[in-house]
Amino acid sequence: MQALLDGRLWLITLGALLVLVGVNTALQPNFLDPSVLQSNLTTFLPLVLVAVGQTYVVLGGDIDLSVGAIVALVNVTTVSVIAALGGTNEAVLAGLAAGIGVGLACGLVNGLVVAVLRFQPIVTTFATGIVFSGLALRILPDAGLPVPEVFWRGYAGGAFGLPTVVIVLAAVVAVTAVVARRPFAIRLKAVGGQRAAAFQTGLAVGRLRVGAYLLSGLFAALASLCLTGETASGDPLMGQTLALSSISAVVLGGTALAGGVGGPLGSLLGALVLGMIGNVIFFAGLPFEYQTLVQGLIVLAALAGGVLVARR
Amino acid sequence: MKAAVLAAGLALAAVTGAGAQETFTIGLSNGWVGSEWRTQMIEEAQAAAAAWAERGVTVNVVVQSANVDVQGQIGHVRNYINQGVDAIIINPNSPTAFDPIFAQAAAKGILVVSTDAEVSSKDAIYVGIDQKGWAMQSAEWLAKTLDGKGSVVTINGVAGHPANQMRVEGYQEVFKGYPDIKILNEANANWDQAQGQQTTQTLLATYPDVNGIWVQDGMAAGAWRAIMAADKTKSIVATGEIRKDFLDLWSKEGLTSGASVNPPGVMASALNVAVHKLMGKTFKDGVFGGVYGNAIYIPIPFVSNENLEENLKAAEGKPGYWSVTAEVSPDEAAAFFQ
Numbered sequence: 001m002q003a004l005l006d007g008r009l010w011l012i013t014l015g016a017l018l019v020l021v022g023v024n025t026a027l028q029p030n031f032l033d034p035s036v037l038q039s040n041l042t043t044f045l046p047l048v049l050v051a052v053g054q055t056y057v058v059l060g061g062d063i064d065l066s067v068g069a070i071v072a073l074v075n076v077t078t079v080s081v082i083a084a085l086g087g088t089n090e091a092v093l094a095g096l097a098a099g100i101g102v103g104l105a106c107g108l109v110n111g112l113v114v115a116v117l118r119f120q121p122i123v124t125t126f127a128t129g130i131v132f133s134g135l136a137l138r139i140l141p142d143a144g145l146p147v148p149e150v151f152w153r154g155y156a157g158g159a160f161g162l163p164t165v166v167i168v169l170a171a172v173v174a175v176t177a178v179v180a181r182r183p184f185a186i187r188l189k190a191v192g193g194q195r196a197a198a199f200q201t202g203l204a205v206g207r208l209r210v211g212a213y214l215l216s217g218l219f220a221a222l223a224s225l226c227l228t229g230e231t232a233s234g235d236p237l238m239g240q241t242l243a244l245s246s247i248s249a250v251v252l253g254g255t256a257l258a259g260g261v262g263g264p265l266g267s268l269l270g271a272l273v274l275g276m277i278g279n280v281i282f283f284a285g286l287p288f289e290y291q292t293l294v295q296g297l298i299v300l301a302a303l304a305g306g307v308l309v310a311r312r
Numbered sequence: 313m314k315a316a317v318l319a320a321g322l323a324l325a326a327v328t329g330a331g332a333q334e335t336f337t338i339g340l341s342n343g344w345v346g347s348e349w350r351t352q353m354i355e356e357a358q359a360a361a362a363a364w365a366e367r368g369v370t371v372n373v374v375v376q377s378a379n380v381d382v383q384g385q386i387g388h389v390r391n392y393i394n395q396g397v398d399a400i401i402i403n404p405n406s407p408t409a410f411d412p413i414f415a416q417a418a419a420k421g422i423l424v425v426s427t428d429a430e431v432s433s434k435d436a437i438y439v440g441i442d443q444k445g446w447a448m449q450s451a452e453w454l455a456k457t458l459d460g461k462g463s464v465v466t467i468n469g470v471a472g473h474p475a476n477q478m479r480v481e482g483y484q485e486v487f488k489g490y491p492d493i494k495i496l497n498e499a500n501a502n503w504d505q506a507q508g509q510q511t512t513q514t515l516l517a518t519y520p521d522v523n524g525i526w527v528q529d530g531m532a533a534g535a536w537r538a539i540m541a542a543d544k545t546k547s548i549v550a551t552g553e554i555r556k557d558f559l560d561l562w563s564k565e566g567l568t569s570g571a572s573v574n575p576p577g578v579m580a581s582a583l584n585v586a587v588h589k590l591m592g593k594t595f596k597d598g599v600f601g602g603v604y605g606n607a608i609y610i611p612i613p614f615v616s617n618e619n620l621e622e623n624l625k626a627a628e629g630k631p632g633y634w635s636v637t638a639e640v641s642p643d644e645a646a647a648f649f650q
Contacts, residue, residue, distance in 0.1 A: 028394065036394050043387045142477045143406045146432070152412045231382055231409030236472045240381050282391045288354075288375040 009254025010266030012306055016252075017269055020276035027283040041165045042156075042230060044275035046071070046223040050242050051249035051267040052172055053219025056179075056212040058250050061192035061259030062114060062121040064213065066129030067220045067246055070106045071239030073132045074099040074224035076140035079147055079234035087148045095147075099228075100221045106132055107217020111210030129243070136236040143235040147228060155229025168226065172219075176264040179215075188212055193260025249274055252302055273302060335370040336399065336590045338583060339392035342377035343385040343405040346503070347530060348555075348633035350377070352576040353403065353428070356639060360580035364587055367642065371587055382409045389413045392422070399423035399586045401579060407474040408432045423589055427582040428574070429475045430607055437600070438607040439582035439640075443475045446572045446612050447482030447528075450551045453570035453616060454524050457549050461492035462523030465515045467535060469503040469528050476528075478603075483526055496522060501531050509534030516542050525550035529574070533558045536567065554615060557632035559624050573613040577639030581610055584645040593649040608648060610640050 025031045031040075050067050057064045078099035085091030110128055114121045158164050179185055190198040191208050199205045220242075227238060246267075247257075253270030255262025277298050281291050340357055342350055354375055361371040374397065376388040382405050392400050393416060400417060404410055404426050411433045414424050418435035426433075427440040454464070466483060469476040480498070487493050496519050501507035508531025516522065516538060525548060527535045532553040539548050545567060552562055552569035562569055585608065589595070600606055615623050615636060623636055 030394065039390045039394060043383070043390055046383060137472055140472075142472045143474055144408050144432075146408055146411065156412060156416075227383055230386060230412065231406065232412045233406070233408035235382055235406050235409055237470075238382060241384065242381075278387065279391070282376065283395070285374075288377045291376070292378050 009306060009309075010263070010269055012309055013253050013266055013269040013273060016302055016305075017273050017276065020273060020280055024276060024280050024283060027280065038163045038165060040275070040279065041163075041169065042226075044272055045165050045168060046227050046230075046239075047242065047245055047249060047275065048169070048268050048271040049172060049219045049223035049226065050246040051253070051271040052176060052264040053216040053223075054246040054250050055253070055255055055262065055264040055267040056188065056215040057121075058247070058255050058257060059192045059259060059262060060188045060209050060212040061195060062209060062212065063125065063247065063257075064110060064216045065122060065125040065243045066106065066110060066132055067216060067223075068239040068242040069129035069132035069136065070103055070217055070220040071224040071227065071242055072136040072236055073106065073139075074103050074221045075228050075238050076136045076234045076236050077102045078225065078228055079145045080139055082147055082151070083145050089148075089150060092148060092151055096225060099225055100218065103217040103219075103221020103224065104214055105217070106220070107214040108210065110217070111213030114213065115206040115209035133236070140234045140236050143233065143237070145234040147232050147234075152229050152232040155226065164229075165226075168222075172222075172268070173265075176268075180263065184208065184211060189260050191260075192258075245274060246271070248299060248303070252299075252306060254306060274299065277302075334368070334591060335372070336587065337372045337374065337395075337397045338399045338401060338586060339388075339395070339397040340373055340375045340377070340579065340583075341385060341388040341392070341400065341402040341404075342375075343380050343382075343388070343403065345377055345379050349530075349574075349576050349635050350403070352633075352635055352637070353579045356577050356637065357401070357579040357583050360583050360639065364642070369587060369591070371583070373583075380405070382406045386410065386413050389417060393417050393420060396420075397422060398590055399425065401425045401427060401582050401586060403428045403579065404431050406431075410436070423586055425582045425586050427578045430478075430602055430604060432604045434606070436606065437585075438602060438604075439585045440578045440607075440610060441574055441612045442602070442607075442609045443478040443574075444482035444485075445609070446574055447479035448486050449612060449614055450570055450572040451483035451486035451526055453614070454526050454549065454551060455486060455490045455493055457568065457570070458493065458524050460490045463494050463496050463519065463521060464524040464526060465497045465499070465519060465522055466495065467508055467511055467515075467525065467527040467531055468498065468500050469531075471500050479528060493524075501534075503529055503531060505530050505534040507534070508532070509538045511535075512538035513541070516544070523548060527551055529553055530555065532569075532571070533561070536561070536569070540565065552615070554636040555632065556624075556627040556630050556634045559615070559620065559627060559636070560632075563620055563624060568617060570614065570616040571636075573615060573636050573638065575613065575638040576635050577637040578610070581640035581645070584640055584642045585648060587642070588645055588649050593646075595648060596650050599648045611638070613638050 078095040081098040082091045082095035113119050113124050188208050191205050249270035250267045253266025361373045364371045385405050414433040414435040417424050424436035426438045430438045499511045501511040512535040549568045552571040554571050554573050
């Protein structure tokens with residue numbers, strides 16, 4: 001058991017996910033309908049993306065509290081660019097590119113301030129998050145500015161016989177698999193696990209940490225584009241809960257907050273578990289006054305369970 | 313076996329089709345739980361649903377209420393769609409973000425009614441007050457009480473929130489009609505009573521000769537506390553709010569105040585309209601108006617020094633957090649239909 005779980009804490013998360021799927025199917029008989037599965041995946045996907053990006057930062061021993069604000073800033077940038085260019089198909093592409101550019105830029109700012117100026121990551125990203133939110137409100141003071149139908153119909157639809165959300169999920173898995181095979185992944189874990197030792201062995205610690213923040217910004221941007229596809233409009237207050245939820249998903253997925261141990265696949269499963277908990281609670285028919293409380297308790301139990309199994 | 317189930321189902325459909333006993337399931341979604349107002353809103357809607365039993369209609373409600381962002385509330389709607397409810401009543405966190413999901417709900421034949429904040433979706437209707445009219449009514453009161461002249465500060469809710477935006481437009485329009493009223497500052501205190509109090513303190517210190525304060529909702533209680541602390545209850549008039557504890561204070565301290573009522577009964581009103589619609593009725597021509605042309609506006613009561621006593625009487629025995637309310641009854645709702 002111990003040997004099997006060594007370095008594979010995500011197996012526990014997978015087990016939890018399967019249990020939740022079983023319970024949910026019992027409570028909601030149409031859960032396995034393709035349309036219902038797609039609907040659920042659409043709900044879970046943004047958190048999955050943000051959590052995957054967050055994983056890289058956490059692996060490097062840092063944290064990114066600004067991801068929710070990046071999501072909002074990318075969203076308002078994308079919809080504003082699309083609207084400014086007249087809502088054509090080219091404008092949609094330009095908006096997508098601008099959004100990803102903004103996400104990367106936010107990641108770069110975080111990375112430079114944390115890794116080069118050596119500020120505390122938790123406080124820094126809390127503060128940059130406020131700056132990003134402020135910028136989002138400056139760009140789009142109130143919710144609105146609908147995107148062209150081609151945008152959200154494309155997101156709700158599909159290509160090559162597969163729903164768009166499934167393609168996005170597959171692409172995320174592919175990207176994480178590629179990153180995992182790059183030297184970057186191992187070096188980043190070294191930076192998170194033993195920063196001084198990593199520095200002394202000559203690793204470019206600063207550059208690796210900036211790289212992790214860039215990935216976090218990129219995945220936050222992708223999450224934002226998905227949310228824009230789901231909401232079809234701009235909202236400067238979007239994504240406020242994503243920062244802490246993504247950190248929960250990362251920890252649920254078996255990545256150590258201290259850094260150095262874990263991986264994005266676990267976070268993906270962790271995000272799905274968090275989403276499924278919400279689902280199960282709804283379909284269990286609990287009175288709404290208790291839903292949030294029970295949700296919190298189950299998340300706590302899941303986190304504690306992972307920690308206890310890992311300790312043994 | 314399958315045939316038997318099918319036959320039973322058809323028989324059941326025939327019975328319900330005959331209209332002996334109609335049963336509807338309605339999902340209620342609330343995306344923000346920061347105030348008792350929202351709790352009262354849900355409780356009144358639940359009571360309104362139960363009251364339909366007297367008319368031979370069973371209305372089951374399913375409630376989802378939590379602090380969620382727009383995406384989380386879209387999750388509420390998805391759950392209702394997947395569950396197969398007949399109607400969804402939502403106090404939405406965004407005016408536009410629900411367009412795609414409401415389209416999906418409508419495609420499955422689900423009636424969507426938003427309340428308290430308007431939505432742009434063509435697939436939904438709005439039943440609630442006109443937030444702009446709400447603000448205009450109290451701004452008008454403030455301007456008249458000040459005899460059309462003086463310095464005013466305003467304290468608003470959350471910047472970027474649609475209802476807040478409409479309210480700001482409302483008072484700005486009214487004050488524009490009074491050239492001798494000067495708006496010195498427009499602050500945001502996030503609909504938080506404590507922040508409302510702090511902001512008022514700061515504003516009073518910055519502008520010692522302010523004559524009027526236009527402040528939204530529960531923040532008014534905070535603002536009035538700051539006014540009382542500064543010993544300016546006689547020299548400043550400010551808008552008030554509709555919670556019982558504030559009405560008590562208002563009466564006890566002899567304040568000069570006026571409050572537009574955004575009744576927590578809006579969701580119950582929306583539910584009563586929805587049930588008529590679910591029973592197959594058709595809306596009258598011309599009932600819809602509003603920014604998006606899909607809104608049914610309901611009356612906005614007003615509390616001022618003139619009718620304060622009546623409102624206090626109605627609030628007797630209620631807890632301090634209880635808000636002055638009103639609801640469109642099933643009979644009144646029927647007037648919207650052919």
